[in-house]
Amino acid sequence: MPRRQPPRPPQPLPLPGQYHDDESGLHYNRHRYYDPEIGRFISRDPIGLMGGINIHSYTLNPITWIDPLGLSECPNKKTWFNAKSRREALRQAKRDARIPMNQRPKVMREDLEDGHGNTVLGPNYEPVTTRNYHYTNIDGKPVIIQEHSMGHEKATPCHGAEPHFNVRPISNPKTGSFPKTHGHYNFPR
16 A cells, blocks of 8 residues: 655745746746756756756755756855864855966955945054955956955854955955855955
8 A cells, every 4th residue: 555645845945046836836036947846957058058957946055055047056155164273264165256276366454344435443452454365266357356364253153253365256245256266265363
């Protein structure tokens, strides 16, 4: 006698970039439909194998990667890379941003600002400076890697509390995110 499976509860909370389509019961990503029951897209990836070898998967790991358009996965900006050293964190940030390892950056020092645009002051009430490393990646795109070696007082663990690097586009160096990079590249004090 076959064993009956209990009915699954409805899944009204789609993955990032999706919205629930009541008529079909599927989730829609602008380019294709995703079936939350089986955890896969029901149509082929419109960009073919450029989105990955499995043309029906959402991402390899939906906790650390997202696919907001249903075309190609990218890191979730809430993700982080925990390195064993400052050097390892910087090298991983460069790898993810497609910056050649032997490229020397143009280094610019800037006053660190809090989330409201105010200059952060150190223990002696002098501005805390941070280093911005300006690179050009192998695609010819300018990239800034910011070093926040003090971390941020009001941040949470893995999201800026520890010393870290951020990878930013030149067009938005304060809060922008560079494609296929993590939110923070953390390293120990």
